Amino acid sequence: MTTSPNNQLPLQGITVIELGTIIAGPFAGSLLAEMGATVIKIEQPVVGDGLRQSGPKINGVPIWWGVASRNKKCISLNLKNPLGIEIFKKLIQKADVLIENYRPGVLDKLGIGSSTLHALMPKLIILSISGYGQDGSYATKPGFGKIAEGLSGIIPLTGHPDEPPLYTGFSLADASSGLCGSFMINMLLLDQDRKDVHIDLALYEPLLEMLTFQFHSSNSAPIRQGTNNPYGWGIAENPITYPTFQSIDHHWFQIKLDAKNRSTIATEFDLPGDVRVSNALRDWSASTTMQEIFSVLGDLGVEVSIVQNGETLASNPYFTARGDVITADHPSLGEFPVPGFFPKFERSHQNTAFRAPQIGEDNAYVLKDFLHIDHDEYQLLIDQHII
Numbered sequence: 001m002t003t004s005p006n007n008q009l010p011l012q013g014i015t016v017i018e019l020g021t022i023i024a025g026p027f028a029g030s031l032l033a034e035m036g037a038t039v040i041k042i043e044q045p046v047v048g049d050g051l052r053q054s055g056p057k058i059n060g061v062p063i064w065w066g067v068a069s070r071n072k073k074c075i076s077l078n079l080k081n082p083l084g085i086e087i088f089k090k091l092i093q094k095a096d097v098l099i100e101n102y103r104p105g106v107l108d109k110l111g112i113g114s115s116t117l118h119a120l121m122p123k124l125i126i127l128s129i130s131g132y133g134q135d136g137s138y139a140t141k142p143g144f145g146k147i148a149e150g151l152s153g154i155i156p157l158t159g160h161p162d163e164p165p166l167y168t169g170f171s172l173a174d175a176s177s178g179l180c181g182s183f184m185i186n187m188l189l190l191d192q193d194r195k196d197v198h199i200d201l202a203l204y205e206p207l208l209e210m211l212t213f214q215f216h217s218s219n220s221a222p223i224r225q226g227t228n229n230p231y232g233w234g235i236a237e238n239p240i241t242y243p244t245f246q247s248i249d250h251h252w253f254q255i256k257l258d259a260k261n262r263s264t265i266a267t268e269f270d271l272p273g274d275v276r277v278s279n280a281l282r283d284w285s286a287s288t289t290m291q292e293i294f295s296v297l298g299d300l301g302v303e304v305s306i307v308q309n310g311e312t313l314a315s316n317p318y319f320t321a322r323g324d325v326i327t328a329d330h331p332s333l334g335e336f337p338v339p340g341f342f343p344k345f346e347r348s349h350q351n352t353a354f355r356a357p358q359i360g361e362d363n364a365y366v367l368k369d370f371l372h373i374d375h376d377e378y379q380l381l382i383d384q385h386i387i
Contacts, residue, residue, distance in 0.1 A: 017088075029099050040075060047359075061333055075363045078385065148174075153208060157214075
């Protein structure tokens with residue numbers, strides 16, 4: 001990548017207050033931080049964000065947390081105390097964006113609802129991510145990512161016809177909402193005349209929009225087709241499939257089968273007309289190495305790819321050369337792989353690969369240097385367990 005004479009990241013100078021917890025809100029904050037925004041993450045004193053206890057750990061340090069909080073300033077603040085609320089309002093008065101994913105009505109009960117915050121800072125962009133959205137009869141119901149995936153329409157499309165529908169193995173609704181929310185924030189930051197902006201985003205809505213054709217795919221409920229129909233939205237008829245097979249050396253791979261290469265494969269393997277190409281490929285691959293499979297299918301012009309997993313992604317030089325996987329070098333944890341920064345951007349080298357701050361680690365910097373709170377007031381906040 002070429003270097004730019006302008007060495008600033010595009011959101012440098014933008015201040016974001018993150019009240020998000022677990023996944024959706026923090027993911028939106030992470031995307032903004034990686035583009036240069038100053039993201040101040042607020043956690044409960046002592047308890048902290050649930051991400052601190054989630055996923056695999058190295059010597060007790062959760063990797064997920066260290067990736068989610070990289071490039072952020074993390075402070076602790078008790079919002080159930082009036083002094084904590086006053087500190088929060090001071091932060092809002094210096095902010096461009098607030099990200100929160102509490103249940104609707106919680107911030108109003110704390111006295112920091114959208115109308116109060118916009119009175120303090122009219123140009124503030126508030127992103128509220130919740131299970132069901134800010135209005136409607138479901139608004140106050142508890143909601144989270146997997147429930148949202150069920151609401152979106154995506155779950156009935158996943159799995160095999162004679163089996164229960166399947167959830168994806170990661171937080172798809174949360175990640176989609178964080179991505180969509182950060183996109184909306186970036187667009188609204190361009191509006192210099194904005195006033196009282198409140199983005200209402202339900203966790204299920206980005207996925208619902210992605211499934212555009214689900215309303216018009218058939219006259220009956222969608223039918224799960226597994227890998228036999230990944231683009232059909234439940235419609236059984238599809239001449240193109242993407243089956244997966246396993247080689248003798250235990251690599252999973254997927255191929256694209258269409259009318260043309262089915263015929264090519266049938267001719268190459270001298271298959272009788274009543275033998276399914278996919279069955280023949282399954283039997284052949286079970287006794288063939290991955291290298292030979294790639295060689296044979298590649299010569300036939302069949303599109304084939306290894307099904308990657310975390311281990312293979314981290315060890316494959318293609319992904320490291322691309323910067324899709326980078327190495328974090330931690331003073332006590334050593335070196336280990338973490339996701340890179342996307343999309344590719346010439347100045348993203350300024351970002352930190354991994355940082356797992358303790359609860360309230362950046363209190364002094366944010367409260368003293370950013371808000372200019374004096375020593376006595378800062379000590380009072382500590383003594384009264386506000387931070």
